[in-house]
Amino acid sequence: MAQLNNSAGAMQYGRDLYAAGRQALQSLINEQADETARNDVQASAVQPDLESDISVSEKSSQDFDYEAFGKELDAIREEVLADIGQRDADYIRSIIRRQKYCEVGGRSLIHFSLNPITWAVGVGMLSVSKILENMEIGHNVMHGQYDWMNDPKLNSQSYEWDTVCDADSWRRTHNYEHHTYTNILGKDRDYGYDVLRLTDDEPWRPRHLIQFVDYLVLSSLFQWGVGLHELEFEKLKKKEISLQDKKPFLKNFFKKARKQTVKDYVVFPLLAGPLAPKVLLGNGLANLGRNLWASTIIFCGHFTEDAETFREEDCQNETKGQWYYRQIRGSSNFTGGRWLHILSGHLSYQTEHHVFPDLPAHRYPEISEKVQKICEKYEIRYNTGSFGSQFKTVLRRIAVYSLPPKARPRWLQPTVYV
């Protein structure tokens, strides 16, 4: 704390200097941009168009004070950062302990169970362990939430998690692309994973008719979908990129996938000797359980009916305040008990997670109260509801947009929120 107070002067000074530097740089960039624009007739024709587009789409932008709004959120962040310490370290370590006991216990039960009940308990424990490891530990550690602890095992850049998705690939696609371009159609590749159509802004195709089946398949094989996300299948199909471009990615993907498969489907079953099939089945079910759970939580975070989408042109030259606004409007929370939050990796507080992706997630409940107050003050809809009701709107959304607007029956119209 002393450190913080003492460096307050430095902090202000540093920021001023930094801001000045940025501004100088920005004006330089703008000048250059102007020049290219002047040289390029087409570009200059596009420029004014874009501007008018922004003013049309953000009708409220004149009376909405994004700057003050952003500052209030910044203040929350600083408050939490100043308070981070032992409590947060103890929390994540206790979760890691439980997860490890759960895994050791689960695997032992699967191996040594004498009846189907103990076996099923083992499968459940292994599944819970995988869920905890992926959601509350892996996902959050990789966001840099615990880097301040200086613990090499909790280092965002070197952490590797228990799923077929390679951690480096995840850091690129999720931490950067998804969190920076959240819910911007065409830029946030997490939006519908290019499998599901979740807005009328996307053209309808006959294949969307059965997107509910796609959804079930995607959910069951979620870890594989996530693992192959960076392959950019849609671009491959359109021949925008070639398989050759994706070679380095595929190499890493296969390396990680092999490691995971060997562990769950070869080594552990073989250790059980003649009882290998029950271990194989148990591990498979544990992975399936984790897949279904993870996909459900993630769908509830961005694909509820009230979660907004954005267009690329609206988000150019976005300020910090506007970025915050998009994060809040593009995310949705759900309520529930403490362990529901923990098992969801606190993605039940998706809104807070998107506003402050690198603050320790177990702090989101306390942060949420403050965020809700700010949202009330600025009259921004804060999207939350019970787990069940939110999930229902996700299913409904998938169903609604599987049909083109004209073909929808009365009872299957998008819900209008006001």
Next chain:
Amino acid sequence: MSNVEVNMGSSGANLVRVCDSFGHYPAPRKVPVLSRLLNKVGVFVAKSEWLSEYSEFLLTEFDPALSFQRNPARVLSICNETHDTRTFVLKPLRNFAGFSAGQHVSVEVEVNGVRRRRNYTISSSPERYESEGVFTITVKIQPEGKVSNALHSQVGTGDLVYLGKVSGEFLLRNPDRKTLMLAAGSGITPFMSMLEDLNQPTHAAATYTVAKTDRQWVLMYYVRSGEDLIFGKRLERLAQLIPGFIYVLMLSDKQGNISTTQIKKHCADLAERQVMLCGPGPFMDAARSLAEVGGVALQDIHQESFGASIPASNSAVLAQEAIKKGTITFKRSGKTVSTDGTKSILEVAESLGLNPKYGCRAGVCHECKCAKTEGRALNLLSGKVMDSDEGMVQTCVTVPYGAMEVDM
């Protein structure tokens, strides 16, 4: 020899002994067969990631001292040297390769959830480690020192600390040459290790024919007042035991700061000597220039700095200096540039033609994170100055705070 036991209020119920002398401990029991067997198992376990992770977990759950991935050392006892300095007797539990007299070791403790490391000079002889399996570090509380404060207030007898690398080039290389040792304050620690080493019958110096009256090794030890004197009795005793070792205590509140007259009084032959310096920055600067003026060859002056090399950030002026006059060394490409705080580390790296990875460039995604191997940095998002032992920086929103090095 009296072992007075005092109960220190600040560290709870830990017993802290007042040191008076060499305080020896029984040699560790050795179980070569078992430990070799365990090593074999260890190597096998380490090969499998999953196994090593989970066996480390289960072992440390049972007893943290069983960690084989970290390098634990048990605090066997703690002695008060002065009102603000304590000596910790540490027993490395495994993976410790030993050290040479004058070297320092990095010690890690957890402070408010953060693992922090500092280098401390080892203040006991290598021989003692070999015979008893222990060594000591002597720690003075630094006003803003997170680790020194934690060692004093939260580490007690029986606790574990974790050891890192042993390093340092400040060694008594030519003991056969006449030497002047200049120490100030807690800068005495490396000399303590060297002198106890000299006292060993096995030491090379034992073969020299040094008469009691020779002034072979002269130690001039500067402290502010008698209150700040560390190792007083041990030094007196070593002066009796080692032929040719002269110990001179200088109290600067009575005798004033270091001067040529003082040095000449005890070492008339200064120009022929090798000089070893250890103490706070101003003391070393003064001592060094006196030695140079006194005719000591440059290659014969050896020095060790200790304590924070960068001024603490308690004044805004110093902080501004640190930001305005930062430098970044890119470890892998070997380039060093000076910065003025207007460009982030990422931008500086790019301007040098490096290709660091990045994502949002706004402090959101942590894709630009890079290991900081040396020095301090200012995170512009949090406004926090990151200490030299805080390993990772978000290069897109961080500027150097003084001299720093990144692994790029």
